[in-house]
Amino acid sequence: MLTLTEIQSILKAHSFEKTHETKKTLEYEHSHTGLTLYLKGPNKDGKAQRETLVVDPEMQSRVGIFRTISGVHTTVPTRYYHLSNMNRFPSRLHTGKKTTHYGLAFDFEDSKALNSFIGVLLGGITTSIIDDIESIEKQSASETEKLVLKKARIGQGKFRDDLIEEFEGKCPLTGVTEIGLLRASHIKPWSQCTNNADRLDKNNGLLLAANMDALFDQGYISFDHDGHIIISSALSAHSVAAFGLKPEFQLRTIPDSRSNFLAYHRENLLLKSPT
Numbered sequence: 001m002l003t004l005t006e007i008q009s010i011l012k013a014h015s016f017e018k019t020h021e022t023k024k025t026l027e028y029e030h031s032h033t034g035l036t037l038y039l040k041g042p043n044k045d046g047k048a049q050r051e052t053l054v055v056d057p058e059m060q061s062r063v064g065i066f067r068t069i070s071g072v073h074t075t076v077p078t079r080y081y082h083l084s085n086m087n088r089f090p091s092r093l094h095t096g097k098k099t100t101h102y103g104l105a106f107d108f109e110d111s112k113a114l115n116s117f118i119g120v121l122l123g124g125i126t127t128s129i130i131d132d133i134e135s136i137e138k139q140s141a142s143e144t145e146k147l148v149l150k151k152a153r154i155g156q157g158k159f160r161d162d163l164i165e166e167f168e169g170k171c172p173l174t175g176v177t178e179i180g181l182l183r184a185s186h187i188k189p190w191s192q193c194t195n196n197a198d199r200l201d202k203n204n205g206l207l208l209a210a211n212m213d214a215l216f217d218q219g220y221i222s223f224d225h226d227g228h229i230i231i232s233s234a235l236s237a238h239s240v241a242a243f244g245l246k247p248e249f250q251l252r253t254i255p256d257s258r259s260n261f262l263a264y265h266r267e268n269l270l271l272k273s274p275t
Helices: 004-013 057-067 112-126 127-137 143-153 157-166 195-201 211-215 237-242 256-268
Strands: 016-021 027-032 035-039 053-054 091-093 097-110 182-186 205-209 219-223 229-231
Touching: 004 016, 004 035, 004 112, 027 157, 035 097, 057 097, 057 112, 057 127, 127 143, 143 157, 143 195, 157 182, 157 205, 182 211, 205 211, 211 219, 219 256
Parallel strands: none
Antiparallel strands: 016 027, 027 035, 035 053, 053 097, 091 097, 182 205, 219 229
């Protein structure tokens, strides 16, 4: 598991700043969003306590998603952690007559797990993804099958691993190799797939740097049958330059199975000129 020092270092890298400290808790606030979380203070021997990082209980709806991230651990079934020092969190009656602040506590096996967790925490999971996760829960599939689907929906698990292997851990457009900045995104959107086979098919995925993924997901870029980039005329010249988009950008050899998905993206998602 990550040490308290390692967690603090990663939080700082994600623009979390320590705003308050007591013997029992360290309070952190995200400098851009104002999101608050707490770290449990070290034990008497100086080591991190179990389930060190505590988030607002309003994140309860995302626990199912957090659990799909490899290396993230919390109690099953979920139990709230109570401590009066967590002043920015809601409070409720617990064991005594006075209300106590409470939250959801997590552990992390490694930095990759925590980085992915923070991505979800800061809004990397949209309402549509949460809706899709809930729809997976309603399927008559086994729990193992549901977990595979959930991981694929958020660009994790075998779906992501297969794309990392195929693209050798590198965005084919920008050359970015920092794994935490690469997104395993679906070409044909999850909600528009008619079966789970397409949703889990690596050929319905691309490994792109986060900024390229956002452009692709919103239809500002697509790719022709040879993998050459197509830049939507809806994207301003200023944005094209700002994103560093170049006509020579090209995906590697496109198998027929991926070519079909890309054709769907061009025909249905690529933005047309504003009228």
